Amino acid sequence: xxxxxxxDYSLCIGCETxxxxxxxxHHGKPNIRIYYTMSGLPIPINCRHCEKAPCMEVCPSNAIxxxxxxxxxxxxxxxxxxxxxxxxxxxxAPSFDVRVKVVTKCDMCxxxxxxGMEPACSEMCPAEAIFFGKxxxxxxxxxxxxxxKIARERISSKSLEGVxxxx
Amino acid sequence: MKxxxxxxxxxxxxxxxxxxxxxxxxxxxxxxxxxxxxxHGYDVHIYDKLPEPGGLMLxxxxxxxxxxxxxxxxxxxxxxxxxxxxxxxxxxxxxxKEEEGDExxxxxxxxxxxxxxxxxVLIATGTWESTIPKIEGVExxxxxxxxDYLFKIKSAKLGHVSWEEVPKIDGKSVVVVGAGHTAxxxxxxxxxxxxxxxxxxxxxxxxxxxxxxYEINLLKQRGVRWLELATPVRxxxxxxxxxxxxxxxxxxxxxxxxxxxxPIPIEGSNFQIDVDxxxxxxxxxxxxxxxxxxxxxxxxxxxxxxxxxxMTSREGVFAAGDVVIGPSKVGRAVLDGLVxxxxxxxxxxxx
Numbered sequence: 001x002x003x004x005x006x007x008d009y010s011l012c013i014g015c016e017t018x019x020x021x022x023x024x025x026h027h028g029k030p031n032i033r034i035y036y037t038m039s040g041l042p043i044p045i046n047c048r049h050c051e052k053a054p055c056m057e058v059c060p061s062n063a064i065x066x067x068x069x070x071x072x073x074x075x076x077x078x079x080x081x082x083x084x085x086x087x088x089x090x091x092x093a094p095s096f097d098v099r100v101k102v103v104t105k106c107d108m109c110x111x112x113x114x115x116g117m118e119p120a121c122s123e124m125c126p127a128e129a130i131f132f133g134k135x136x137x138x139x140x141x142x143x144x145x146x147x148x149k150i151a152r153e154r155i156s157s158k159s160l161e162g163v164x165x166x167x
Numbered sequence: 168m169k170x171x172x173x174x175x176x177x178x179x180x181x182x183x184x185x186x187x188x189x190x191x192x193x194x195x196x197x198x199x200x201x202x203x204x205x206x207h208g209y210d211v212h213i214y215d216k217l218p219e220p221g222g223l224m225l226x227x228x229x230x231x232x233x234x235x236x237x238x239x240x241x242x243x244x245x246x247x248x249x250x251x252x253x254x255x256x257x258x259x260x261x262x263x264k265e266e267e268g269d270e271x272x273x274x275x276x277x278x279x280x281x282x283x284x285x286x287x288v289l290i291a292t293g294t295w296e297s298t299i300p301k302i303e304g305v306e307x308x309x310x311x312x313x314x315d316y317l318f319k320i321k322s323a324k325l326g327h328v329s330w331e332e333v334p335k336i337d338g339k340s341v342v343v344v345g346a347g348h349t350a351x352x353x354x355x356x357x358x359x360x361x362x363x364x365x366x367x368x369x370x371x372x373x374x375x376x377x378x379x380x381y382e383i384n385l386l387k388q389r390g391v392r393w394l395e396l397a398t399p400v401r402x403x404x405x406x407x408x409x410x411x412x413x414x415x416x417x418x419x420x421x422x423x424x425x426x427x428x429x430p431i432p433i434e435g436s437n438f439q440i441d442v443d444x445x446x447x448x449x450x451x452x453x454x455x456x457x458x459x460x461x462x463x464x465x466x467x468x469x470x471x472x473x474x475x476x477x478m479t480s481r482e483g484v485f486a487a488g489d490v491v492i493g494p495s496k497v498g499r500a501v502l503d504g505l506v507x508x509x510x511x512x513x514x515x516x517x518x
Binding site: 013014015016018021024025034042115117124125126127144 | 168169173175176224228231233234237238381382384496497501502
């Protein structure tokens with residue numbers, strides 16, 4: 001059953017909780033990281049588990065596959081560490097792990113999903129900016145959040161007429 | 168609309184291991200540590216001075232950043248499913264001392280009592296003492312530390328006090344001093360509560376603002392008046408209330424130890440603006456649950472010193488979060504709480 005791990009950048013507050021829990025369960029090497037842009041905006045960067053994953057298509061040793069939830073996963077036994085996946089990834093997500101000498105990346109918390117839990121980043125994000133689930137579930141949740149934002153904006157519109165989409 | 172899963176390391180509550188841990192402070196560090204510990208079979212009791220768990224995630228950071236339900240459902244799961252015992256409105260202290268957020272305290276618990284009662288103690292009490300510059304007029308009615316200002320607003324939003332107890336912001340002129348996240352949040356909340364004019368004053372420029380240029384520009388778009396390269400020199404009062412603030416212009420000199428260029432006040436450049444409220448968001452200090460020597464070392468900024476195991480200079484007493492690292496971010500506190508909890512588990516299981 002296809003499931004998505006979706007980061008909504010407009011809801012992210014840059015608190016680094018996703019990175020913190022990911023770093024904890026991966027012993028110091030997080031697969032989702034916050035980067036600060038020139039304008040000081042924090043942006044979380046992680047694997048988007050593309051439907052048409054360029055990394056999977058380019059991998060010369062066929063080390064990248066999709067599991068039943070649609071997670072794009074690298075098999076460390078097959079990976080030859082050539083970094084072609086990093087070269088073609090639109091997000092720069094694959095990362096060379098100097099300890100095991102292969103490329104690693106987010107596997108959508110495969111171990112956790114196996115026992116019925118969800119990816120740790122989405123479970124802990126205080127802003128609920130990281131969504132995990134079936135596409136239609138996620139889309140409903142996002143629209144629900146948007147509805148709440150619009151409602152709040154309408155309520156406080158006296159002082160904030162015609163402003164952007166932050167609230 | 169799900170809550171934060173502080174006990175994200177396990178699906179269900181495991182068998183109890185018979186050991187009991189006290190955590191002081193129910194903010195992100197304390198709650199994440201509790202999540203780790205309940206997943207490893209510990210009986211966890213959390214003491215917190217506020218009327219409900221969540222720390223700054225609930226009582227400081229505005230709702231438009233962290234939805235209230237996200238934190239509430241999170242601690243409710245810890246309480247109802249993982250059987251964490253919460254002692255709200257309870258301050259742990261070795262002697263009484265006042266800081267922000269003390270309004271709700273009804274019970275006091277001796278720190279030493281916890282050390283005696285529990286197999287291990289984790290201190291995660293954060294940074295609840297605001298820095299106020301020593302200038303003329305800071306005692307006037309209408310001067311607030313930003314944390315106190317945000318705390319009052321959130322306490323009313325959460326239903327713990329009536330809006331009568333919140334400073335009247337509607338139609339007022341507010342000046343916020345500082346350019347960090349707390350300053351930005353105080354300015355934004357002022358706008359949302361209908362302030363007529365909001366000024367943000369910073370002694371350096373937008374390029375050095377700790378909250379980042381993006382956040383400052385967003386405020387400017389919303390009508391906040393951004394006054395950079397200016398520093399407050401005195402607050403002018405009338406009948407005991409704030410009437411105006413006197414600022415002095417600055418220029419940037421050589422970089423200081425933080426790597427940012429040092430602001431240098433310019434003689435004779437003073438100017439005044441009429442305001443009703445002055446909010447200082449210029450830093451917070453660590454607030455450990457003691458203010459005398461009880462054998463726990465602190466550094467010169469008052470932060471608790473821990474070793475690589477997160478243990479303080481007292482055996483069996485650990486510390487994590489902002490009280491150790493200084494004002495940081497939710498994620499830093501979460502990670503620190505998890506690492507400290509793991510280390511407590513190692514220590515208690517003799518590894």
